[in-house]
Amino acid sequence: MNLSHLPSVDQLALLPKALELEKEFGRPELILVIRQVLQKCRQRLAEQVTPLSREKLTEEILKELESHLITRSTSSFRRVINLTGTVLHTNLGRATLPAEAIAAMVQVAEDPCALEYDLGEGKRGDRDDLVEELLCELTGAEAATLVNNNAAAVFLLLNTLSNKKETIVSRGELIEIGGSFRIPDIMQRAGAKLKEVGTTNRTHAKDFIEAISSKTSLIMKIHTSNYVVEGFTASVPEIELAAIAKLNDLPFVVDLGSGTLIDMTQYGLPKEATPKEAIRFGADLVSFSGDKLLGGPQVGILVGSKKIIQKIKKNPLKRVLRTGKITLAALEAVLRLYRDPAKLQERLPILKMLTRSEEDIADQAKRLLNELQRINELLSHHGLELTDQQVKSQIGSGSLPVELLASIALKISGTNKSGDKNITKLERLLRASHTPVIGRLSEKSLLLDLRCLKETQEQELIQLLAHSIGKL
Numbered sequence: 364m365n366l367s368h369l370p371s372v373d374q375l376a377l378l379p380k381a382l383e384l385e386k387e388f389g390r391p392e393l394i395l396v397i398r399q400v401l402q403k404c405r406q407r408l409a410e411q412v413t414p415l416s417r418e419k420l421t422e423e424i425l426k427e428l429e430s431h432l433i434t435r436s437t438s439s440f441r442r443v444i445n446l447t448g449t450v451l452h453t454n455l456g457r458a459t460l461p462a463e464a465i466a467a468m469v470q471v472a473e474d475p476c477a478l479e480y481d482l483g484e485g486k487r488g489d490r491d492d493l494v495e496e497l498l499c500e501l502t503g504a505e506a507a508t509l510v511n512n513n514a515a516a517v518f519l520l521l522n523t524l525s526n527k528k529e530t531i532v533s534r535g536e537l538i539e540i541g542g543s544f545r546i547p548d549i550m551q552r553a554g555a556k557l558k559e560v561g562t563t564n565r566t567h568a569k570d571f572i573e574a575i576s577s578k579t580s581l582i583m584k585i586h587t588s589n590y591v592v593e594g595f596t597a598s599v600p601e602i603e604l605a606a607i608a609k610l611n612d613l614p615f616v617v618d619l620g621s622g623t624l625i626d627m628t629q630y631g632l633p634k635e636a637t638p639k640e641a642i643r644f645g646a647d648l649v650s651f652s653g654d655k656l657l658g659g660p661q662v663g664i665l666v667g668s669k670k671i672i673q674k675i676k677k678n679p680l681k682r683v684l685r686t687g688k689i690t691l692a693a694l695e696a697v698l699r700l701y702r703d704p705a706k707l708q709e710r711l712p713i714l715k716m717l718t719r720s721e722e723d724i725a726d727q728a729k730r731l732l733n734e735l736q737r738i739n740e741l742l743s744h745h746g747l748e749l750t751d752q753q754v755k756s757q758i759g760s761g762s763l764p765v766e767l768l769a770s771i772a773l774k775i776s777g778t779n780k781s782g783d784k785n786i787t788k789l790e791r792l793l794r795a796s797h798t799p800v801i802g803r804l805s806e807k808s809l810l811l812d813l814r815c816l817k818e819t820q821e822q823e824l825i826q827l828l829a830h831s832i833g834k835l
């Protein structure tokens with residue numbers, strides 16, 4: 364194929380359609396994308412046998428140019444519909460925020476705010492002060508500070524309290540959390556020396572007592588968020604560890620992982636440890652995440668004694684790991700909701716989703732199945748059938764790993780060989796759709812767990828499903 368048919372960058376940029384695109388996207392972007400499209404075109408032409416007329420070629424280039432420019436101008440952030448059945452899905456951004464938090468974020472983004480400014484004194488203030496009182500109120504701690512996430516909180520506390528010294532941890536708690544957060548690695552990077560005690564399944568008080576020496580700086584308990592050791596097990600309760608630490612004049616620190624500020628059992632959910640309890644049992648410092656069960660933005664929260672929090676705040680690494688104002692604004696708004704527990708379930712999206720009853724989800728499934736009847740013929744044409752099925756949702760994010768919540772999913776399964784093949788194809792099409800729908804494949808079926816589907820998204824889901832099935 365003759366490459367001389369190819370228009371030049373300048374020729375293309377002068378065409379009326381290109382001038383229109385330039386107005387919308389700007390000259391540098393237009394030229395950059397013209398170059399990219401021409402480059403691809405050259406490669407394709409080199410392989411092509413049948414020649415295209417110059418007009419036809421230019422027309423195709425312009426079409427490609429426009430579609431590239433549009434793709435590049437849309438955000439890489441894609442809203443998705445989470446039908447995975449995992450409520451706090453780390454890969455899908457964990458907790459979604461309440462309206463109050465969203466409004467607060469917009470406000471601090473729009474105008475300057477007194478972030479680190481003492482309005483009374485007219486001088487520099489401390490950004491942690493904005494939420495410290497709320498955190499103390501909700502956890503019973505004396506003081507609080509914040510960093511980027513809980514991994515950073517654990518790192519910072521170890522670096523502050525145990526640099527070049529030993530931290531004693533039970534062998535049953537040397538956890539790895541997805542995304543390469545491993546306690547032994549974090550300890551090493553923080554400069555702390557890990558002193559493991561006990562065994563994988565059993566650790567006793569005497570293991571800790573015997574391990575204490577002049578090199579010890581810290582006794583630490585780590586919440587085993589994402590697994591459970593069952594059977595012949597023993598661990599030392601926090602209250603005992605706190606007493607051992609106190610007797611030896613050592614701080615006792617608890618990494619709670621998720622942590623929740625309320626008693627989850629009041630909603631029929633499994634019990635999860637709270638910072639308040641840890642403090643009451645005698646912990647000097649507790650760390651937990653903002654975007655797990657708490658239902659707020661990504662942030663690492665440290666609460667504990669004034670003395671220790673002060674020490675942590677003086678560590679220069681605190682500045683390295685500090686939280687942004689948008690996060691702080693969202694966190695403050697979420698924490699405020701906890702002051703009115705009676706309305707929390709309605710206001711906090713994560714709690715609303717976790718506490719949805721199976722009946723409520725079943726009603727939603729019925730509504731959807733009813734409306735989706737119109738695509739039954741299309742489905743059977745592809746060897747597929749749509750039903751509903753009882754499933755188990757997970758809380759996710761390493762919170763309460765073995766506890767599952769009864770839920771209902773739409774189930775699409777194959778009725779013949781070609782149907783079976785279409786299932787994986789459909790899963791892919793849904794992921795690639797305008798608003799990606801993320802379900803899960805299970806035993807040759809596609810399950811769309813409805814726990815996290817808002818009522819306002821039902822029509823959208825119906826359309827996306829019909830559209831994707833139409834593309835099979």
Ligand SMILES: *Cc1c(COP(=O)(O)O)cnc(C)c1O
Nearest residue numbers: 512513514586588620621652761
């Ligand atoms: C989740 C978790 C972390 C890490 O928290 P991030 O907020 O994800 O950084 C640390 N420790 C435990 C026990 C956890 O469950």
